[in-house]
Amino acid sequence: MPTTDAYGQGVQIAALTDAPNAATLAFNLADALTPRSVMRFASASARAATLTSPVEGMVTWLQDVNALEVYDGTAWRGVFYGATTSWSNYSPVWTATTTNPALGNGTLQGTYLKVGALCHVSIKLIIGSTTNRGAGAYRLSLPVPTANAACPGVLDASFSRSGSPNHGTGNSPLFANLTSTDDIWFPNITVPGDYDVWTDSVPWTLTSGAVIQIYGTYQTA
Structure with missing residues (x-):
């Protein structure tokens, strides 16, 4: 049966004894790593339609307002980035x-x-x-x-x-x-x-x- 990664992030890694299944392997990796990356969405409404149950620590980029935000378990919060930013x-x-x-x-x-x-x-x-x-x-x-x-x-x-x-x-x-x-x-x-x-x-x-x-x-x- 699959094991999890050494960093405690819940990424499933197929064991040599598992039946070969390339699709399952790909989905296990993609579904585990994507929510832990910076996910890009056209707008906050597009994000809400996709992430119906966001998890604390998720990070997203909103393309319409050029905003980096992180979910704190209750709401999406803006993240300040860069030494300078434009009005x-x-x-x-x-x-x-x-x-x-x-x-x-x-x-x-x-x-x-x-x-x-x-x-x-x-x-x-x-x-x-x-x-x-x-x-x-x-x-x-x-x-x-x-x-x-x-x-x-x-x-x-x-x-x-x-x-x-x-x-x-x-x-x-x-x-x-x-x-x-x-x-x-x-x-x-x-x-x-x-x-x-x-x-x-x-x-x-x-x-x-x-x-x-x-x-x-x-x-x-």
């Missing part, structure tokens, strides 16, 4: 709680870098002359959902415009399982120490050329 572009979505804005000839760009369970993100919005600013509290979508945690992080915010004053800073506390920011807060320009939620008129009216940036690091799902 990726994404297209943020700008929404509002009452009426969604329309970007028009404005500019909205996003970049992010995901390292393990952390995501570094930078978003830049420039208001254009044909931008329809909508109504209500503004939100900007995130590249990766936030973790199921009480406070996955707090992003910084800045608002620049022509005129005086011309610059203000704020922040955006994040909450569990979000795909976008929640309220983004800026100082009230008339009430020292008070903060208001970012809208078309807070901290200043969104005129053409105004620049809003959101940046920081948060825990991911």
Whole structure:
């Protein structure tokens, strides 16, 4: 009967007394070694369809997002690799709680870098002359959902415009399982120490050329 390898990995090795069977020999080796190698999948959904019962220690490469991940017995976790890695572009979505804005000839760009369970993100919005600013509290979508945690992080915010004053800073506390920011807060320009939620008129009216940036690091799902 077959024996197992000397490294305790469960790889079956045919014994000389076993009946010759090339197919069984090949399958025993392939089925044992493949789950212990870096398995490649087109996406996380393709991986889930194939590895319906992943085993702790399995390692995979996701081709659509260029991510190396290991299964820890509960979930797939990102693995940081290499001395440096590149930021990726994404297209943020700008929404509002009452009426969604329309970007028009404005500019909205996003970049992010995901390292393990952390995501570094930078978003830049420039208001254009044909931008329809909508109504209500503004939100900007995130590249990766936030973790199921009480406070996955707090992003910084800045608002620049022509005129005086011309610059203000704020922040955006994040909450569990979000795909976008929640309220983004800026100082009230008339009430020292008070903060208001970012809208078309807070901290200043969104005129053409105004620049809003959101940046920081948060825990991911």
